[in-house]
Amino acid sequence: ENEERNGKLATVRGTFTLKDDSTLPLKFIFGMEDGGWRLLEARSAPAPGAGIAEDVFAVAARTSDTLSARSVEILEPNDTEIPPESQLRQLAEDTLLLFNEAIQNDGDFSGLYAAASDRWKYRGRDAKLDPYNNDNRLTIGALRKAFEAAILARVDISPIQGKKMILSEPARVNSDGVLVLNGTFEAAVFQASIPGSPRRVVFMLEYVREAAQWKLFGLTVNILAPEKKTASKP
Secondary structure, eight states: OOOEEETTEEEEEEEEEOTTSOEEEEEEEEEEETTEEEEEEEEEOOOTTTOOOOBTTOOOOOSTTOOOTTOOOOSSOOOOOOOOHHHHHHHHHHHHHHHHHHHHTTSOOHHHHHHBOHHHHTTTOOTTTOTTOTTOOOOHHHHHHHTHHHHHHTEEOGGGTTOOEEESSOOEEOTTSOEEEEEEESSOBEETTSTTOOBEEEEEEEEEEETTEEEEEEEEEEEEOOOOOOOOOO
């Protein structure tokens, strides 16, 4: 059928004929994001007597912080065991190098977005009720906007690769099952806007357990001047 437009939302209805000659009527809702139309949801016709359409491509919410009215119960128990130090360092390095890759590619955060948890991506995932993303769903555009200053400053944190990680506090798993890492790497990093001036990267990273893996749930990155060492008194 002809699409319906409502600002940054578009609705398309159509019927698929399956291999067994049965039909599947679907309603697709698309949102304009980053200059292109992105699929937000696809709904089938209501089940007989149910009066509720099924979101056929919905990703099941994993936590109670999902703001959608259709949120479901937790599918995986929280993991309270803290990974070994070597795994923590690798998690942090992998995340920050994906971040650096995005900065070097003029803000293309598709790689970092792909590594993020469903729990972060689909918080407040009902885009029809939240077309302007007031519920702060994670999007590639939202990442680019959040780190616009780093893109403009042409930050390069690649020197952290293989270097020692220094945590400012012990790694912890909070009551919501979120693994929190705060710290830095023992490496000088740089930004083109201040040539010849070494900096240091300070991070706060959050992860949640999904499909037996720790997946990114939150990211804060700051590029700071090196700490000045205080001279000891005689």
